[in-house]
Amino acid sequence: MAWTCRSRSATGSSTVDRVVGHRLSKIYTRTGDAGDTGLGDGTRVAKDDPRIEAIGAVDELNSALGVLLADPLPGSLTDTLTRVQHSLFDLGGELSLPGRALIEDRQVDWLERRLDAFNANLPPLEDFILPGGSRSAALCHLARAVCRRAERRTACLARAGDVNPATLRYLNRLSDLLFVMARVLNREAGRPDVLWKSDAARHT
DSSP states (O other), X not given: XXXXXXXXXXXXXXXXXXXXXXXXXXXXXXXXXTSEXXXXXXXXXXXXXXXXXXXXXXXXXXXXXXXXXTSOOOHHHHHHHHHHHHHHXXXXXXXXXXXXXXXXXXXXXHHHHHHHHHHTTSOOOOSOEESOSSHHHHHHHHHXXXXXXXXXXXXXHHXXXXXXXXXXXXXXXXXXXXXXXXXXXXXXXXXXXXXXXXXXXXXX
16 A cells, blocks of 8 residues: 655745555565554554554544445535545555644535535434434444544544644544435435434333
8 A cells, every 4th residue: 555645845835745655566465463563654563553543443434435435325425425535545644654744724624615515405403313314324324433433543642642633623524524414315315314312202
C-alpha cells in the first residue's frame, strides 16, 4: 500500500508529492509475524499500539462504507460517500505518518455543507431514533457507530501522540453526516425512522 504525502516547500510556493512506502508485489511479507508492524515512515510499532488501533478503526470505517455503497443509493449519497472513502484513505495515511497533515479544514467545511444540504429536507427530529428501517439506513447507522469508534481511537492517540486537529473534527462531522444520511435513506425507501420508546411506553 502506498500513501502520497504532500509537503510544501520552505517558501510555501510549491507542493511536492512524494510516495511514502511502496506497493507490494507480494501480499505476505512475514515482517509482522512477531506482533509488530511498520508505519509509513518505517518505524516499527506493536500491532496494538494506539496509532495502529486508530488506523485500523479508520480502515474498518472505510470498509463499512464500501458495504453501504454496494447497495443502490441515490446519486448524491453515492458521490458523497465515494469522496469520503478517498479522504479516509488519506486520513489513514496521515495517521501512519506522524507529523504529517493530509486532512484540512476545507474538507471539514465540505462535510458540513453536505450535512446541511441533506438535512434541509428532513422533518424535525423530536425523539431519539434506533438504528434501523431500510437495509441501507441500517448499514449507514452501522458505519456511523464505527466512525464514532474511529474518532475515539484517534482521540486516545491524540492524548499520547501527534494528531492533526482537523482529523478529529473530520471524524466528528462525518459521524453526524452518516446519521443524517441514514434518515435520508429511510425517507427515500418510504420507511419511517424507528423511534425509541422508554420502557414504560413499550409496556403500556
